[in-house]
Structure formats: C-alpha cells, structure tokens
Amino acid sequence: MKNRRDFxxxxxKTLCLCGGASFLASLxxxxxxxxxxxxxxxxxxERFLSLCIRCGLCxxxxxxxxxxxxxxxxxxxxxxxxxxxxxxxxxxxxxIPCIKECPTNALDNKHLAPxxxxxxxxxxxxxxxxxxxxxxxxxxCDACYRACPxxxxxxxxETKRNxxxxxxxxxxxxxxxxxCVGCGLCELACITQEPAIRVLPRTYVLGKAGDNYIxxxxxxxxxxxxxxxxxxxxxxxxxxxxxxxGDL
Amino acid sequence: xxxxxxxxxxxxxxxxxxxxxxxxxxxxxxxxxxxxxxxxLSDPFAALxxxxxxxxxxxxxxxxxxxxxxxxxxxxxxxxxxxxCPINLIxxxxxxxxxxxGLRASKFIILSKNLRYLILxxxxxxxxxxxxxxxxxxxxxxxxxxGVIFGGFSWAFVGFVIFVxxxxxxxxxxxxxxxxxxxxxxxxxxxxxxxxxYHLSKCTKCFKCVEICPERQVLAHIGKEQKNVLSGExxxxxxxxxxxDDDALEFSIFDIRRKNV
Numbered sequence: 001m002k003n004r005r006d007f008x009x010x011x012x013k014t015l016c017l018c019g020g021a022s023f024l025a026s027l028x029x030x031x032x033x034x035x036x037x038x039x040x041x042x043x044x045x046e047r048f049l050s051l052c053i054r055c056g057l058c059x060x061x062x063x064x065x066x067x068x069x070x071x072x073x074x075x076x077x078x079x080x081x082x083x084x085x086x087x088x089x090x091x092x093x094x095x096i097p098c099i100k101e102c103p104t105n106a107l108d109n110k111h112l113a114p115x116x117x118x119x120x121x122x123x124x125x126x127x128x129x130x131x132x133x134x135x136x137x138x139x140x141c142d143a144c145y146r147a148c149p150x151x152x153x154x155x156x157x158e159t160k161r162n163x164x165x166x167x168x169x170x171x172x173x174x175x176x177x178x179x180c181v182g183c184g185l186c187e188l189a190c191i192t193q194e195p196a197i198r199v200l201p202r203t204y205v206l207g208k209a210g211d212n213y214i215x216x217x218x219x220x221x222x223x224x225x226x227x228x229x230x231x232x233x234x235x236x237x238x239x240x241x242x243x244x245x246g247d248l
Numbered sequence: 249x250x251x252x253x254x255x256x257x258x259x260x261x262x263x264x265x266x267x268x269x270x271x272x273x274x275x276x277x278x279x280x281x282x283x284x285x286x287x288x289l290s291d292p293f294a295a296l297x298x299x300x301x302x303x304x305x306x307x308x309x310x311x312x313x314x315x316x317x318x319x320x321x322x323x324x325x326x327x328x329x330x331x332x333c334p335i336n337l338i339x340x341x342x343x344x345x346x347x348x349x350g351l352r353a354s355k356f357i358i359l360s361k362n363l364r365y366l367i368l369x370x371x372x373x374x375x376x377x378x379x380x381x382x383x384x385x386x387x388x389x390x391x392x393x394x395g396v397i398f399g400g401f402s403w404a405f406v407g408f409v410i411f412v413x414x415x416x417x418x419x420x421x422x423x424x425x426x427x428x429x430x431x432x433x434x435x436x437x438x439x440x441x442x443x444x445x446y447h448l449s450k451c452t453k454c455f456k457c458v459e460i461c462p463e464r465q466v467l468a469h470i471g472k473e474q475k476n477v478l479s480g481e482x483x484x485x486x487x488x489x490x491x492x493d494d495d496a497l498e499f500s501i502f503d504i505r506r507k508n509v
Contacts, residue, residue, distance in 0.1 A: 009349055013416045020412035023405045050301040050379045053294050053309070054390055055280035056398055060271050069394055071402040079390050103280045103288055104298055105306040 034075035036082040040121045041099045041107030051106035054079030058098035085184025085199045092118045124182030124199040126175045133196035138162050144197045147189035154179040251486030258331050266397045288312035293432040297381035325440035326433040330485035334393045339423045342414035357418040364431035371428045438480035445500040448474040457488035
C-alpha cells in the first residue's frame with residue numbers, strides 16, 4: 001500500500017467484489033421449494049417454459065392485477081408469470097385476456113375456442129384441510145362454496161350427521177377434481193387464519209391409477225377388455241414344470 | 249456530449265414508457281411488447297431461442313421479431329446496445345468509475361472478444377437440446393428491465409453484480425465480451441445503413457476516439473486508412489464522434505451507393 005488513496009481504492013474494490021460474490025452465492029444456495037400457480041393456459045409446465053418469452057404482456061392484460069412476474073428471489077423461474085391465490089386469485093374473465101395477449105402461445109390459446117372457455121382451464125386443484133376447516137368442526141360456514149364460480153359443480157356441500165351434538169348436520173365442502181379449474185376464489189374467501197382450503201398445482205395433488213384397472217361400470221372403459229389379448233405370457237407348463245427344472 | 253445526453257434520455261425514456269405509459273400505448277417489456285394495441289415488437293434473439301426450444305412459432309411473435317430484426321439489420325445496426333439496453337447504463341457507469349479510480353486492466357482475466365459468439369452459438373444449441381430458451385432463463389438484461397418496469401428490488405443486486413464485474417474484474421466484460429444478445433445484434437448488423445463515416449484527411453491522430461470507444465477493435469483503421477467503421481460490432485453510440493475535435497468522424501445513413509469510401 002503506497003498511500004491512503006490506494007488503500008481506500010483497494011478496500012472499496014474488495015468490498016464490492018465480496019458483496020457481489022456473496023449475492024451470487026446466496027442465490028446459488030437458496031433452494032426454494034415453494035409452490036406457485038401458473039396463469040390460465042399454462043397447464044404443461046415444460047411446454048410453458050419452452051415458449052414463455054417473459055414479456056409480462058399477460059401481467060399487463062390482467063384486469064385484477066392477479067399475475068406477477070417472478071423476480072430472482074421467487075420460487076418460479078425468474079421473469080415467468082405466476083399468482084398467489086390467497087392474495088389475488090384468478091377471477092376467470094370470460095374472454096381470458098391473459099391468453100389473448102400472450103404473443104408466443106405459451107398460454108395455450110386453445111382455451112379461447114368458443115366450445116372451451118374458462119371451464120377447460122387447469123391452473124390447480126383446491127384441497128380442503130379437514131382438520132382446520134371449521135365446517136368440519138360443526139360450525140356453519142360455506143364461504144368457499146359460495147365463492148366458487150362453478151358452484152355446486154366444482155365445490156359441493158355434502159351433509160353429514162353431526163355425531164357430537166346428535167341433532168345438527170355438518171355441511172362439508174367437497175371438491176370435484178374433474179371440474180375444479182384452480183382459480184383460487186375459495187382460498188381467498190376462506191375465513192380461517194390460514195386458509196383451510198388451498199389451491200395447489202395439479203402435479204402436487206393428482207395421482208394416477210394406471211391403465212391396468214378397468215372401470216366395469218363404464219361402457220367405454222370396459223371396451224378396452226375386448227381389444228386386449230389374453231394369449232400373452234401365459235405358459236401353462238410353467239406352473240407344473242418348475243420343480244423339475246431345478247431352478248429353485 | 250450531445251450524443252451521450254441523447255442516449256441517456258432515450259434509454260431512460262424507453263424504460264419509463266414501459267413502466268408508466270397507459271396500456272393503450274404500450275404493454276409488455278423489451279422481450280416482447282404491444283404498441284397501440286396493434287403493433288407487436290419482439291426480441292428476435294429470444295424468438296429464435298423459443299423457436300429452437302419449441303419448434304413452433306406464433307405469428308404475432310414472428311411478426312414482432314421480424315420488425316425488430318429488420319429495423320436493426322437494415323437501418324440502425326447494433327444501436328440497441330447503446331440506445332435501448334438498460335444494462336448499458338450500468339456498464340457505462342462502471343467504466344466511468346473504472347476510469348476515475350484509475351484502475352488498470354486485470355492481468356488474470358483476459359477475455360476474448362469472440363467469447364460472445366461462442367456463447368451465442370452455445371445458447372442456441374442448448375436451447376434446442378434443453379427445449380428451453382436458455383439465455384432468457386438467466387438474462388440479466390431481462391431481470392433488470394423487468395425489475396424497473398414491473399417494480400421490485402432484487403434486480404438491483406443483479407445490476408450491482410454487473411457493475412462489480414465491469415468495474416473491478418474486467419473492463420467492458422459484460423457487454424463486449426460476454427453478452428450473446430450483443431453478439432446477435434453484431435452479427436445481423438454488418439450491412440446496416442447507419443455507419444460512422446471517417447475522413448483520414450481531417451484526422452490528426454489524437455486517438456481520443458479509440459480511447460473512449462467501448463468496442464475498440466472497430467476503430468482499428470483510425471489514422472491509417474480512409475475507411476468507414478464497417479464492423480457490425482460498432483454500437484453506434486456516437487461517443488467517438490463527439491470527442492473528435494477535428495470533425496473526422498460523423499454519422500452517415502445513406503452510404504450504400506458509395507461503396508466504403
């Protein structure tokens with residue numbers, strides 16, 4: 001160090017380098033596994049990410065300010081649109097302006113077809129936490145049921161005898177996974193401190209039964225039996241011969 | 249100073265337009281935008297990546313990308329880097345700090361100017377393989393301008409990192425050694441009409457222009473040869489023109505018939 005000026009210069013430089021490096025390191029170390037909801041039409045995350053140009057036209061188009069672009073610190077890929085249902089849900093505009101404005105078709109415009117519309121959207125699925133839902137406690141609440149834009153189809157009320165009081169009914173909210181589009185209006189309406197009904201991405205929630213099960217009561221499904229061949233793999237000798245082969 | 253001031257005004261005005269103008273005038277950001285609810289403008293490099301990633305392209309994206317492609321490819325050259333890109337504000341400030349503090353070039357980090365072309369090719373190949381627009385995923389240009397336009401603060405850290413890299417690690421590292429978008433624009437603007445004209449007879453060989461130029465290799469012929477600045481790497485910032493005391497440099501637009509005089 002020759003003089004004071006040089007000293008300040010070097011320390012300032014080092015300070016800035018350390019600051020920059022620590023920010024990059026904190027970005028690299030941060031592993032967020034939070035869930036987030038995608039705007040309408042972004043069902044297939046892989047397809048969506050390959051098309052999204054991160055321009056924010058959907059954000060500008062949304063009349064309710066539902067959508068936000070992810071910053072570097074958000075869980076979603078930086079610059080891509082997402083929303084948080086408990087803050088502002090998707091109000092399911094009839095003309096779906098976010099899809100309309102998307103320049104790259106990342107928000108799939110097949111939903112704009114007249115025979116599709118908002119009911120073909122699949123943003124997520126509502127899940128009821130029966131432990132904290134006060135309707136399950138026996139307190140009368142149908143806030144989510146009333147808020148649902150697909151009332152009595154996506155969200156139904158199931159009545160059940162209240163065994164504790166023995167003279168009241170429980171009015172339980174039940175989500176039909178085939179109908180629910182995941183707009184999040186129920187999550188916003190939920191009266192509990194933390195929402196007892198939440199909209200989660202479909203991949204977080206849905207299972208898959210596999211096609212080896214056939215619904216015998218569904219005629220179309222049962223038709224699959226006719227096409228399948230029964231010849232395969234069955235070796236009648238195998239059961240009787242294996243003792244002689246010495247494979248045991 | 250006039251080009252410098254004009255540049256700052258244009259850069260900030262474009263960001264302010266995106267941030268504050270009513271959506272009837274402009275929506276979106278520099279990646280893709282919609283003007284007057286009719287004219288689409290899109291980043292052609294991003295569009296190319298998206299095409300490679302998804303093997304399909306939407307018509308409005310294609311139209312917007314083509315408009316920008318033609319605007320820079322035929323007329324303005326690599327002017328995007330100097331006049332539009334918000335990162336230029338940061339890197340210019342970094343080189344100002346570098347110059348004021350009298351920092352010398354690092355002996356350890358020596359980057360090739362051709363690195364950016366390598367990254368450009370790599371970006372396109374990876375976009376195809378990973379089926380994702382790779383540069384858009386970490387684009388600091390996108391992060392900063394989205395941050396300014398849509399609000400938030402985390403972009404400021406990214407801007408700071410860019411400043412640190414440029415000011416203390418390697419001079420002009422981000423814009424003229426690394427950026428694949430700059431390389432893309434350099435690649436398409438070789439034959440753009442807007443060029444810097446050079447008069448050898450007026451030149452007194454003071455080399456102030458070379459001193460100040462962010463892409464010095466494009467001025468390699470200064471003082472030696474009567475030739476205009478032809479390289480696509482010239483960002484048309486006009487700084488060489490305004491520092492020249494001898495009027496040896498000027499912008500020229502309709503130069504196509506004169507054949508490189």
